[in-house]
Amino acid sequence: MQFWIIQGLNSLSLGGLLFLLASGFSLIFGLMRLANLTHGAFFMLGTYFGATAMRAYSDLSIWTVAVWAGVAVAALGGLFERLVLTRLKANPLGQVLVTLGMSFIISDACLALWGGDSIPVPTPRNLQAPTRLFGFVFPTYRLVLVGCAITAAITLYLLLERTRLGAMIRAGVDDAQMARAVGIPVSNLFTIVFCLGAGIAGAGGVLGGPILSAYPGLDGDMLPLALIVVILGGIGSLLGAFIGSFIVGFIYTFGTALFPELAYIILFLPMILVLALRPQGLLGRQGA
Amino acid sequence: MKWIAAVLFAALLVLLPSVAGDFYVNLASQILIAAIFALSLNLLVGFGGMTSLGHASFLGVAAYISALLTSRYGFAHGPAAIVSIAGTTAMAAVFGVIALRASGLGFLMITLALSQVLWGLTYRMSNVTNGDNGIAGLTRPMPFGLSLDSAASFYWFALAVASVSFLMMTTFVSSAFGSSLKGVRDQPRRMAALGFNPWMIRWITFIYAGFWGGVSGLLYVYYNKYIHPTSLSTTSSAEALLGVIAGGSGTLSGPAVGAALVLLLKNYASAYVERWNMLLGLVFLFIVLVMPTGIVPGLSKLLNLRRGSR
Numbered sequence: 359m360q361f362w363i364i365q366g367l368n369s370l371s372l373g374g375l376l377f378l379l380a381s382g383f384s385l386i387f388g389l390m391r392l393a394n395l396t397h398g399a400f401f402m403l404g405t406y407f408g409a410t411a412m413r414a415y416s417d418l419s420i421w422t423v424a425v426w427a428g429v430a431v432a433a434l435g436g437l438f439e440r441l442v443l444t445r446l447k448a449n450p451l452g453q454v455l456v457t458l459g460m461s462f463i464i465s466d467a468c469l470a471l472w473g474g475d476s477i478p479v480p481t482p483r484n485l486q487a488p489t490r491l492f493g494f495v496f497p498t499y500r501l502v503l504v505g506c507a508i509t510a511a512i513t514l515y516l517l518l519e520r521t522r523l524g525a526m527i528r529a530g531v532d533d534a535q536m537a538r539a540v541g542i543p544v545s546n547l548f549t550i551v552f553c554l555g556a557g558i559a560g561a562g563g564v565l566g567g568p569i570l571s572a573y574p575g576l577d578g579d580m581l582p583l584a585l586i587v588v589i590l591g592g593i594g595s596l597l598g599a600f601i602g603s604f605i606v607g608f609i610y611t612f613g614t615a616l617f618p619e620l621a622y623i624i625l626f627l628p629m630i631l632v633l634a635l636r637p638q639g640l641l642g643r644q645g646a
Numbered sequence: 647m648k649w650i651a652a653v654l655f656a657a658l659l660v661l662l663p664s665v666a667g668d669f670y671v672n673l674a675s676q677i678l679i680a681a682i683f684a685l686s687l688n689l690l691v692g693f694g695g696m697t698s699l700g701h702a703s704f705l706g707v708a709a710y711i712s713a714l715l716t717s718r719y720g721f722a723h724g725p726a727a728i729v730s731i732a733g734t735t736a737m738a739a740v741f742g743v744i745a746l747r748a749s750g751l752g753f754l755m756i757t758l759a760l761s762q763v764l765w766g767l768t769y770r771m772s773n774v775t776n777g778d779n780g781i782a783g784l785t786r787p788m789p790f791g792l793s794l795d796s797a798a799s800f801y802w803f804a805l806a807v808a809s810v811s812f813l814m815m816t817t818f819v820s821s822a823f824g825s826s827l828k829g830v831r832d833q834p835r836r837m838a839a840l841g842f843n844p845w846m847i848r849w850i851t852f853i854y855a856g857f858w859g860g861v862s863g864l865l866y867v868y869y870n871k872y873i874h875p876t877s878l879s880t881t882s883s884a885e886a887l888l889g890v891i892a893g894g895s896g897t898l899s900g901p902a903v904g905a906a907l908v909l910l911l912k913n914y915a916s917a918y919v920e921r922w923n924m925l926l927g928l929v930f931l932f933i934v935l936v937m938p939t940g941i942v943p944g945l946s947k948l949l950n951l952r953r954g955s956r
Contacts, residue, residue: 428853451697453886456935463923466924466927485896582762589752589755621770625763
């Protein structure tokens with residue numbers, strides 16, 4: 359019983375982490391039809407920023423670090439989008455290659471700057487004490503992470519559904535040409551969305567740090583997880599990314615615990631199953 | 647003119663070991679292997695319009711099967727090669743069914759995800775694959791009792807395989823089936839309306855490309871006598887894709903030229919620069935932004951312009 363509850367909680371926290379990773383990817387893919395393969399590298403960059411900042415200044419709160427890392431990564435993403443990606447509109451192959459090239463550059467730069475050893479990120483001091491719930495002992499930080507994901511989901515939902523910016527983004531997703539025709543600055547929106555997506559990945563990287571720690575290859579580990587979440591949940595659907603994150607979180611955690619060697623395969627079975635029955639993903643729209 | 651040039655080029659290729667030292671002969675063998683691999687990827691990317699980012703799976707799986715069978719289970723090279731190619735082709739059939747549920751970017755994401763799984767498996771299943779240590783101490787086969795241990799003999803072997811594969815892939819592309827493939831790439835709906843089955847055409851191409859990817863994987867493991875999970879990594883798929891794009895996707899010789907360039911760049915750059923991955927990334931940016939159609943189409947356009955002005 360203890361095993362199931364503890365692993366269930368681990369699944370929830372991994373799901374939360376995955377949502378922080380995949381929501382930005384889903385947002386960018388949904389609006390721009392751009393498979394941003396730099397997303398894993400943005401996440402890793404956030405983790406390294408977090409590790410460095412929190413080791414250098416131990417009194418910094420993880421929330422401050424996450425915000426600043428998010429802003430820094432968002433700025434980097436914005437520059438990349440403005441300088442490079444705007445030249446490659448309507449050239450998906452070019453976009454893929456360029457984002458892949460950028461991810462190589464970032465991960466190699468991280469290796470050059472931070473070396474090949476993994477750098478642990480300390481758990482915030484005020485969250486180190488375990489929480490007791492129904493007679494079980496849980497690591498508090500993992501619970502907090504789930505809270506972060508839910509907060510991020512609600513914030514993103516409100517941003518997309520209740521604000522003018524969100525309305526313009528949705529219009530751009532549905533019909534970019536028509537949106538342009540009615541005077542929505544779609545290319546500026548693209549930049550904003552790209553910054554937003556990259557920023558969430560950067561901040562998510564900081565928040566995931568205490569669980570994952572910063573190491574070379576983190577980007578390559580996270581990118582496929584983001585892909586699976588988005589394929590599973592449905593491309594461009596925020597709710598889909600949310601549900602997909604927790605499904606993948608559960609499968610990965612229990613898969614690793616029960617069949618350590620097969621975790622990777624088990625992870626892909628639901629994706630294959632969903633694709634076979636619903637190629638557009640659980641909550642994806644037909645023809646999207 | 648074209649004939650003479652082709653014969654001269656072929657003669658040059660065959661006679662290379664008698665004029666060049668072992669270092670260059672070995673480099674040429676590697677280029678041949680990379681060229682087969684890039685050509686097989688180009689069947690998908692250039693002629694099928696299916697951008698795969700997981701093609702290294704086929705190379706890696708073929709290499710791993712052969713390595714495991716010969717080193718661990720005492721297979722002779724012949725049967726091991728057959729099982730390895732058959733296994734890789736079967737895997738391509740399964741991967742094709744999964745990946746072809748989607749098209750365009752979805753296809754790319756699924757192939758990427760699938761290849762990452764295999765990469766992860768080769769790392770994690772260390773009791774089978776030796777994980778990060780790779781499998782070392784492999785041997786080269788002895789076809790018809792001929793030893794392939796010298797640089798020249800392996801080069802000729804690779805050249806023979808590469809020639810066959812180049813011919814077979816060229817025939818495939820210029821056949822009626824190849825035309826229908828290009829039709830499906832450009833006008834899938836029209837092709838479907840004409841009674842073709844786009845899915846089936848794509849699937850067969852995917853399997854065929856997987857087959858030749860497997861062949862290049864066998865040569866790869868014979869050449870290196872060693873296999874490591876990085877052979878299946880995204881970087882390895884991406885290098886091949888870069889070769890295809892740099893040389894000119896959808897052309898017959900472009901990918902081979904591109905693969906050669908990437909390999910030379912890698913060999914020479916790694917002697918001077920430690921950061922090969924960063925350089926690779928920068929080359930990506932440069933090629934995509936400056937030479938989007940690739941080197942071979944670019945050059946032939948240039949030549950045609952010259953001829954036209956004469």
